[in-house]
Amino acid sequence: MDYKILNITNIISYIKNIKIIKDYFAEDSLHVNEIGDGNLNFVYIIKSEQNPQKALILKQAVPYLRCVGEEYPLSKERMTFEIRALLKYSELTPDLVPFIYDANEEMSTVVMQYLSKHIIMRKGMINGIVYPKFDEHISTFLAQNLFKTSSLFLDSTCKRQFVDSFNKNVELCKLSEDFVFSFAFMEHDTNGENARNNETAKKLFADMEFKKNVLKLKYKFMTQSDALLHGDLHTGSIMLNQNETFVIDPEFSFVGPFGFDIGALIGNLVMSYVSHLHVSKNEQYQKWILKLIEEILTKFEQKFLSLWAEVDESALHVKGFIDSKSLDEFKKEFMKNILRDSVGYAGCKMARRMFGMAGVEDIRAIEDKNKKNIAEAHVLEIAKKFVKNYEQVESVKDIREMII
Amino acid sequence: MDYKILNITNIISYIKNIKIIKDYFAEDSLHVNEIGDGNLNFVYIIKSEQNPQKALILKQAVPYLRCVGEEYPLSKERMTFEIRALLKYSELTPDLVPFIYDANEEMSTVVMQYLSKHIIMRKGMINGIVYPKFDEHISTFLAQNLFKTSSLFLDSTCKRQFVDSFNKNVELCKLSEDFVFSFAFMEHDTNGENARNNETAKKLFADMEFKKNVLKLKYKFMTQSDALLHGDLHTGSIMLNQNETFVIDPEFSFVGPFGFDIGALIGNLVMSYVSHLHVSKNEQYQKWILKLIEEILTKFEQKFLSLWAEVDESALHVKGFIDSKSLDEFKKEFMKNILRDSVGYAGCKMARRMFGMAGVEDIRAIEDKNKKNIAEAHVLEIAKKFVKNYEQVESVKDIREMII
Known part of the structure; x- marks a missing residue:
């Protein structure tokens, strides 16, 4: 094809040609609305008029950045990588991504389950909502998807073919390289208003120890092909409620370093923590976030290691190559390195949200300007600790000490 | 096409359709011979009968491993990667690879300069020949090709596209993973005769500290996309004389860790050193080899850094991001890590040649069985030091101490 x-007038005839969708809606009349909150893509909701509970989401990439317009061209093939990541997640963690009804690489479209009873995690956290199952869910998501797309699980050929299937997501990788690791840490015209004449920003831009380690982490981001990354796993890419968690929007996906997604998530949780510390002052909630970070990291490691324990042949490991004691030692060091990188990436992700183009609502939306400045400085203080000391992290406990 | x-009867009509080759031979009558020393591919020499100085080499990959036969299928597309590597080398270091007259990915052929006045470096070294310009040549080859295919030089998109163009060399990468990092260090039916009932082999196979670090190096080989690697840069992949050096046979090429080619070369030089120590006992030559190793590593670093000094924008580095003192510190650590990995890979490459399927003539051809055993044990002693201590190497000087 x-x-x-697509647009609200031609979508219905498009989806009526897709059998699974036709079956889903049967003879219902349909109504299409655009949901205007995507930065990159057009997102539509298709609803049954007879039964508004019956609804699907259609997402289409256009050959430009939606939030800017046609003057910012961006290859629509980015949807190809979102589709491939969603299909891999559907295979490995079907309960943790929306059900995919249809995905079409030529049309750059995906049609998926409408999450009517779930909200974006960032909004939930700003409102102080506790999600008691989130640590279980997201640690499973991370362990399953990172482990099972790595050379610790796949054989050599499958792994290299898998890397190959994401290797052309060059434009979005470049966006991450620029915006997560570079522009937000220097004078740059893409930075936010608040970067100008700001003493905290100036201090950050002049912190060379911080920047040296950012270069290391950026280099690893560009060259280390560990496993499938979501590529943008902040709390805005998660929809959830008390019982269910769904990861969405993996258009930045590629095969990169293990620690990047974990770090993105942890960094965003820390920003929520700082926001509550200075704004809501809700101590219970702060405690919950700190505990959550620990639980995610601890459970991730347990689950990753237990998946690893089931495998005796992979690209890395030939059966009988090494004794189990030595393999355990190797694994222990391996996991420590993932943890270290996660802390480093968390720091980059936090710092880049302060003065870079894309802020986070948890901090940027703080109305009291004084409080906002204090929160920004506090986020940066933790972010710098993370980035400067990530290579010395020994255990999950160390991270709590760097935060509080 | x-x-x-191809075979000796249809080659002439094939090459007569290629203009540059037709022009080269003009109206001469041609004679074709097969050179039977390729492991993987068929290699032919095409000579002018009127002027035997005029000659070209044609190399073609067949869909199996030449030295075993059709029962060992191996995709002929391996030639695609050899061609791509040769063309990149021709662009970056034209004096250090044979001149390419024609390369055809569909036909899996390459037609290149016949090196009539050069010999395989391994043969030369077994005969104790000193090559006074080799350190200059090979350090240039390594610095130019590693630097200019890396994220330190290319921009983000070019780098990812470059990785992509080698990403499908899966079969030959798998051969390296198996034979360089796994089978040669355990009981395996691909190992050489001499691995059976051999105490030294048993000790190696049981050395878990060695194997733990081999796993680390193997993991990095599989997942670290630094730069274009030759992939098999031993002294058998180099043809030279006193004045010229040519690197040949990059069919194992892919984008991998910086240290792998350097390590392959250093490891093979060390094996030559050990061979001379126990067999020829030529002290001058041993000294020359030790000096050569130092010179190659030192000059490589100088040349790599001076290329780096010319670049102020790359995938890694945005102009103005970091001050020059901090960037120098970053580079220093970066170079140290390349050196460390090189030592680690040198150790793997040496150790795998002792009991694995593919030996090196420098050691395996030692006629006196006792001397051969001593030489093998000595190579392994150095190889183990390299592999176990590579992460502690601080400078080039440390390597000499690990050898003598």
């Missing part, structure tokens, strides 16, 4: 841009 | 297997 040749690519064409 | 559809793929067909």
